[in-house]
Amino acid sequence: MFNYTFQWKQALARLPQMLDGALVTMQIAVLSMVIGILLAILLTMFRLSGIRVLSAVSKTWVEIARNTPALFQIYMAHFGLGSFGIHLSPFASILLGITFNNAGYLTENFRGALKAIPDTQARAARSLGFGQGGAFRYVVLPQMLRIAFLPMTNQMVWAILMTSLGVTVGMNTDLYGVTQGLNALTFRTFELFALAAVIFYLITKTITLGARLIATRLFRY
């Protein structure tokens, strides 16, 4: 039994506010991806370095990021650090939580990508006079990023969807937070969340299609 009259006008009147929210959602996702990729490259290098401590850091990070819920990671960034007197704003908390998660997953992606690159390439590069760093930087890394490109877009989509967890730490300016605020105000639950779902879908679809286009352009052999 579903007894409800849809009032789309009431919800559409709030669309500009929701689009502002979508912009904030994009900001968080993009920032968390950029920082996440840099961290993941660092963690991958840690792992390859052969130095015990560094590779342990990398392993622990990946283990925690991949085997605990994102909600937990975000909650810890806010209330966990908060109990030690470190007070992050909701924006910083969600950014930290998602970046932590991204870095963990991407490190694992990069590891998979590295496996697809034959060892002989690094050795060939060394024999051509590259140092260890140079061989990684100029020969291995570009190939790794190319192989990991589509998994990276996956993570980007995931990052966008994870921003909706920000409401648990008091975030009210992202798409999900704005929608929930409007819902409390008007009780137009179904219309508002349907709109939010469409916006989320359009954003993520644009990203996956865009990424596929870029991939076919850039990575032609």
Next chain:
Amino acid sequence: MKQTTLGLGLLAATAAMAAPSYADKLDDIIASGTLRCAVVLDFPPMGMRDDSNNPIGFDVDYCNDLAAALGVTAEIVETPFPERIPALMSGRVDVGVASTSDTLERAKTVGMSIPYYAFENAVVANEGVEMATWEDMKGKTVGATAGTYEAIWLEKQITEWGEGTFRPYQTQADVFLALSQGQLDATVSTVEVANANVASGNFPGIKIVDKAPMVPDYVSLFTLREEYGLINYLNLFVNQQVRTGRYAELYEKWIGEGEPADLTIPGVYR
């Protein structure tokens, strides 16, 4: 095109669901023998759980009373604040006994009874923050439980002042955790919740500062907007609760000594 498809789909769905009987919700409840109430169980002392995890509180008793009056069994359906409307619209519950503020904006969507309770709100602050009156919240980082009357008021107040930050948290417990940790400088909550939380000692380092200068937060029972039969019944029920002294009794049981709030507004009918 899209709208037409959706419209047609809805029409088909409605036609399929409309049973030939004209029994209304009130009849359905009596016939089924069960009254399903949406109650927020994260909102002491109105709704909470006891040591053996059973729902208790003012709203729980209120639902039980209503079921007894109808001669049916009460079923408490735990419903967080943001999920009250989906729970009602999807038919998971019959009525909401969920401390729901009767705003005009919301009444466009659901049917509200006459008020069955009224909250006053207090400003609660972290002890490390210098505050004497509610106006000292200006420029501070404040927060409240998302979707509540006090959250809506507080956010509006911050916007009017043009300085300070507002943060809504998902549960009352998170608000007080953030306040206790110092992530928030102050919050506005019902006097009942503020007293309970300060007394419990679960949240060290908080103090009640002042009353918040807002119109008392009148809360209503709610059901589907078109269920006049049921809404009429709910209105009479609220009236009888006050008339028979049960309202005062429940107030004493859950909130404490003193007079429960007056549910009438001088100078106007309702």
